[in-house]
Amino acid sequence: MKKLLLSGILLASLSGAVPPVKKSKTPPKSVTMAKTAIQDKIKGGWAGQLIGCSFGGPTEFQYNGTMINDYQPIPWYDGYIKHTMLNNPGLYDDIYMDLTFVDVFEQKGLDAPVDEHAKAYANAGYMLWHANQAGRYNLLNGLKAPESGHWLNNPHADDIDFQIEADFSGLMAPGMPNSAVQIGDPIGHIMNYGDGWYGGAFVGAMYSLAFVSNDVNYVVKEALKTIPAQSTFYQCIADVIKWHEQYPTDWKRNWFEIQKKWSDETGCPEGVFHALDIDAKINAAYIVLGLLYGGGDFTKTMEISTRAGQDSDCNPSSAGGILGTMLGYDKIPGYWKQGLREAEDIDFKYTTLSLNDVYALSLKHALQVVERNGGKINGDQVTIAVQTPKTVRLEQAFTGHYPVRVTPIRKSLENEYTTEFDGIGFVIRGEAKPKNRSNWGYESTFAFNAELYVDDKKIETAKLPVNFIHRRYDLFWKYQLPKGKHTVRVKLLNPDAEHVVSMTDLLVYSDQPVKSKL
Structure with missing residues (x-):
C-alpha cells in the first residue's frame, strides 16, 4: 500500500487541483434543483465530515495552544479511511452522535419530541465526555432537557459538543438556515447552552446555506446572522472575519489574533488555566479559519482547520462537511476520496447505519423539510423556499463568573472532606471508579451516594456511578453564591472497599477576573 504524507509542500502542489469556486450573489427567494443535485450535496456533506475527522484524528488535542507547523506531516493514503473506521471506530463521535438523532427522526418522524432524542442519546452504548457526558448523567438522573444542558x-x-453533532440539522434543511437552527435547538439544549448551543446553530446554518451559495465568505457571514451580536460567540467569529479582511493571505496571523483575544477558558473545568481549550467559539473560529483561508479549496481547508490545533479532528470534520456540501460529492478531489467507497457500507460503531444508509435517509428527511417550509417537489425537480437568516434569542453561560484559582486536592474521599474558598462559585473535579481500573467499571452497577453542603446548608445528595458510561463528569459544583468566604463539605454515605472517589482539584470563581501585573 503506497502511503502519501500530506505536508505544506504537498499542499502547494494540490492547491491547483481544485478549480476556484466562483463567487455567487445573494441567493434568490427560491431555488430549483434536481433531486440528484441535492443528493450529491448531502453526500458531499457526510463524506466531507468523514474525511476531515479521519485526517485530523491523529492530531486531536495533541497541539493545544499552538498550531501544527507546516513541516509536520499528517498521514493520508488509499485505505486510510477504512483502516481507521475498523481499528479506531471511537474516533467518529462527530458522526455516530449525529446519527443518533438522524435515526430518531427516521423511527419517530420529524416531529419526534426532544425526549425521544434525549433517551436515545442517554442510553446509547458509546463513551462520552464533557458537555455530552454531563448531559447524559443529568438525563439518567431525572433532569430533562433543556435543564440538562443549562450551565x-x-x-x-x-x-464544543453540540457544535460537532449539529451537521444533521443543516443537511436536513437545504437553503433554510432558520429551519436548521429550529431543528437543532431542542436537541442542542440536551447537552449545551449559550455559546455551546450557538456553535451548533452556526454550523447548522452554514451547512444549510452551502446548498444554495458557492461563496464561502457569504455562507460564513450569513450564517453568523443567526447568532445574537451581544454574545461572545458572535464577537469571536466576527473578529475572525475582520482579521481575514485585514490579513487575507496570512491565516497564521489570524490564528495569533484569535489566540491573544479568545483563548481564555471560563467554563470547562479541565480547560481553565490549562492549554486545552474545548470551548465552542474558539474551535468554531478554527472552522471559519479553514473555510475563509481555504477559499473553496478542499485541501487548503483541511490543512488550515487541522493545523490550527485543539479539537483538530472535529474542526476539519465540520469545515470539510460544509465545503463538501457546497462542492458536492463529485467535486471533492479524488485525492481525498481515495478508499472512501470501500468504507461507505461499513456501519459506524454503536449504530446500524453506514454512510450509504445516511445518504439516503438525509435526502428523505431533507425533502420532507423542504415541503414543510413552503417548497415544492415536482418529479425530480425540487423548489426550495430559501430563508433569510433570523437571529435567535440571547443566552450566555457563566455570566459574571471568572475563574481565579485552582487548588490541587489529590486525595480520595474516605468519609468526609471539608475545604474553604473565597469567591462566588466552585467545581470539585474528580471521578468515582473501581480500585481495579482494568475494566473501568463498564459492567459495574455500583454507585456512591454523597451529600454536598455549602456553609452547612445541604445542596444535594449526588449519585456517583463508577460505571464509565454513566459517570458524573465532575464531582460537585455550585455557582451564583454570595461573594465571600464559603465552606464546602462533602459526606460520603456508602464507602466501599472495591471502589474509590478520587478528588483531583478545586476550581474557584469570583465576580472579577484576576488582573495581570504586566
Missing part, C-alpha cells in the same frame, strides 16, 4: 447544571455548557 448551572452542566459545567461544560459552553463546550
Whole structure:
C-alpha cells in the first residue's frame, strides 16, 4: 500500500487541483434543483465530515495552544479511511452522535419530541465526555432537557459538543438556515447552552446555506446572522472575519489574533488555566479559519482547520462537511476520496447505519423539510423556499463568573472532606471508579451516594456511578453564591472497599477576573 504524507509542500502542489469556486450573489427567494443535485450535496456533506475527522484524528488535542507547523506531516493514503473506521471506530463521535438523532427522526418522524432524542442519546452504548457526558448523567438522573444542558447544571455548557453533532440539522434543511437552527435547538439544549448551543446553530446554518451559495465568505457571514451580536460567540467569529479582511493571505496571523483575544477558558473545568481549550467559539473560529483561508479549496481547508490545533479532528470534520456540501460529492478531489467507497457500507460503531444508509435517509428527511417550509417537489425537480437568516434569542453561560484559582486536592474521599474558598462559585473535579481500573467499571452497577453542603446548608445528595458510561463528569459544583468566604463539605454515605472517589482539584470563581501585573 503506497502511503502519501500530506505536508505544506504537498499542499502547494494540490492547491491547483481544485478549480476556484466562483463567487455567487445573494441567493434568490427560491431555488430549483434536481433531486440528484441535492443528493450529491448531502453526500458531499457526510463524506466531507468523514474525511476531515479521519485526517485530523491523529492530531486531536495533541497541539493545544499552538498550531501544527507546516513541516509536520499528517498521514493520508488509499485505505486510510477504512483502516481507521475498523481499528479506531471511537474516533467518529462527530458522526455516530449525529446519527443518533438522524435515526430518531427516521423511527419517530420529524416531529419526534426532544425526549425521544434525549433517551436515545442517554442510553446509547458509546463513551462520552464533557458537555455530552454531563448531559447524559443529568438525563439518567431525572433532569430533562433543556435543564440538562443549562450551565448551572452542566459545567461544560459552553463546550464544543453540540457544535460537532449539529451537521444533521443543516443537511436536513437545504437553503433554510432558520429551519436548521429550529431543528437543532431542542436537541442542542440536551447537552449545551449559550455559546455551546450557538456553535451548533452556526454550523447548522452554514451547512444549510452551502446548498444554495458557492461563496464561502457569504455562507460564513450569513450564517453568523443567526447568532445574537451581544454574545461572545458572535464577537469571536466576527473578529475572525475582520482579521481575514485585514490579513487575507496570512491565516497564521489570524490564528495569533484569535489566540491573544479568545483563548481564555471560563467554563470547562479541565480547560481553565490549562492549554486545552474545548470551548465552542474558539474551535468554531478554527472552522471559519479553514473555510475563509481555504477559499473553496478542499485541501487548503483541511490543512488550515487541522493545523490550527485543539479539537483538530472535529474542526476539519465540520469545515470539510460544509465545503463538501457546497462542492458536492463529485467535486471533492479524488485525492481525498481515495478508499472512501470501500468504507461507505461499513456501519459506524454503536449504530446500524453506514454512510450509504445516511445518504439516503438525509435526502428523505431533507425533502420532507423542504415541503414543510413552503417548497415544492415536482418529479425530480425540487423548489426550495430559501430563508433569510433570523437571529435567535440571547443566552450566555457563566455570566459574571471568572475563574481565579485552582487548588490541587489529590486525595480520595474516605468519609468526609471539608475545604474553604473565597469567591462566588466552585467545581470539585474528580471521578468515582473501581480500585481495579482494568475494566473501568463498564459492567459495574455500583454507585456512591454523597451529600454536598455549602456553609452547612445541604445542596444535594449526588449519585456517583463508577460505571464509565454513566459517570458524573465532575464531582460537585455550585455557582451564583454570595461573594465571600464559603465552606464546602462533602459526606460520603456508602464507602466501599472495591471502589474509590478520587478528588483531583478545586476550581474557584469570583465576580472579577484576576488582573495581570504586566
